[in-house]
Amino acid sequence: MRPRNVACWHSARFAWRPLLAVFVPALIAGCAISLVAPYDEAIDKQLTELHLRTRVFLAKMSATRGAHGNNIAFYREAHASVAVLLSRAKLYGDKNKGTVDNLNRLDAAFTDLEEAHRAGPLVGPAYANTMDVHFESLLQIELHKKFSSGVAAPKT
Amino acid sequence: MEEFDVKTVGTAAFEAAAAALKVHIDKAHPFLQAEAKKMAETGLQIADGYTKGEINDAQAKILLRMQSNASQSVLTAVRTIGMIAAQDAINAAIGVVREAVNKAVGIALL
Numbered sequence: 001m002r003p004r005n006v007a008c009w010h011s012a013r014f015a016w017r018p019l020l021a022v023f024v025p026a027l028i029a030g031c032a033i034s035l036v037a038p039y040d041e042a043i044d045k046q047l048t049e050l051h052l053r054t055r056v057f058l059a060k061m062s063a064t065r066g067a068h069g070n071n072i073a074f075y076r077e078a079h080a081s082v083a084v085l086l087s088r089a090k091l092y093g094d095k096n097k098g099t100v101d102n103l104n105r106l107d108a109a110f111t112d113l114e115e116a117h118r119a120g121p122l123v124g125p126a127y128a129n130t131m132d133v134h135f136e137s138l139l140q141i142e143l144h145k146k147f148s149s150g151v152a153a154p155k156t
Numbered sequence: 157m158e159e160f161d162v163k164t165v166g167t168a169a170f171e172a173a174a175a176a177l178k179v180h181i182d183k184a185h186p187f188l189q190a191e192a193k194k195m196a197e198t199g200l201q202i203a204d205g206y207t208k209g210e211i212n213d214a215q216a217k218i219l220l221r222m223q224s225n226a227s228q229s230v231l232t233a234v235r236t237i238g239m240i241a242a243q244d245a246i247n248a249a250i251g252v253v254r255e256a257v258n259k260a261v262g263i264a265l266l
Contacts, residue, residue, distance in 0.1 A: 032250060035243040036236060098236030102229045112222045119214035126201040126211065126219055129194055133226035137233035140187050144180055144240045 037092030037099070039145035043085060047142070050081045051135040058128040065121035068114070075114045082107045099141055106134045160260040169252040173245035180241035184234060191230045198223060 057074050060066065082103055089099045109131060116122060202219050205211035211219065258264050 032247045033243055035239045098232050098239070101232050105225050105229045105232075108225055109222055112218050112225070116215045116218040116222075119218070120212050123210040124201060124205040126198050126205055127222075129198045129201065130219065130222045130226050133191055133194060133198075134229050136187070136191065137226075137229035140184075140233045141236045141240075144183065144237045147179060147183070148240050148244050 034095065036145065036148070037089075037096035039142060039148070040088065040092075043088055043099070044139070044142045044146075046081065046085055046088075047135060047138055050078065050085075051132075051139075053081075054078065054131050054135070055128060058122060058131065061117070061122040062124060062128075065123060067121070068117040071117070075110060075117075078110045079107060082110065099138065102134065102138050102141070106138065109134050160256060165253060165256040168256070169249035172248035172252045176244035176248040177241050180237055180244065184237045184241075188230070188234060195223060195227060195230075 053074075057071070061071070086100065086103045086107075089096050089103055113122070113127060113131065116127065198219075202211060202216055202223075206216050
């Protein structure tokens with residue numbers, strides 16, 4: 001006599017077959033899940049451009065001890081760039097929450113940077129390194145979205 | 157209809173999910189390590205700048221606030237990467253099951 005658990009397993013192996021044709025298509029067809037927004041090349045490029053502009057600005061400020069009053073345009077443009085990035089990132093809704101949250105933090109970082117500039121010249125590497133963390137966190141998310149979508153990373 | 161071996165398909169689905177996870181983990185690990193190191197270095201630069209008189213009291217306080225904000229960005233990035241990894245792992249497993257089902261029924265059902 002077949003042991004009870006084997007009999008159950010045996011019948012289970014065949015019982016699933018009719019169910020397969022009915023339920024599995026409903027379960028699996030079109031059910032590739034999406035928890036996070038897809039990779040967005042425009043966000044990737046615009047972030048990289050803003051990162052470059054920020055780095056160049058901070059290198060110039062550190063070398064020249066430039067006053068805040070003579071460089072207000074940089075902050076205005078930086079906030080405008082982040083606003084454009086936020087508009088685009090928000091198009092994907094809640095699935096882009098990580099990117100949206102970090103763009104809001106980047107905007108706050110530019111506000112803090114301007115406040116520090118009002119308090120005195122921006123000398124030394126600490127400002128650039130702190131801003132780098134924001135950009136790298138945002139770019140890292142885009143990089144993983146890119147891997148996720150199966151797009152090969154650019155060759156450098 | 158071809159045989160559908162639950163154990164084999166389950167193992168293959170698990171392996172596909174684990175491989176998908178590993179891609180993200182392997183890339184997130186050096187990022188987290190580099191950012192932690194950079195935060196420590198920046199802390200030293202703030203102290204050094206303050207000692208040299210390049211950074212004043214107000215700027216030191218703002219920089220510390222900026223550091224705190226930046227560390228939250230890193231945590232958000234890691235959490236988002238985790239979600240992307242989970243998404244890829246689940247989809248990889250679904251892909252294996254889909255392929256096995258199609259093979260078992262003999263047509264591209266799914």
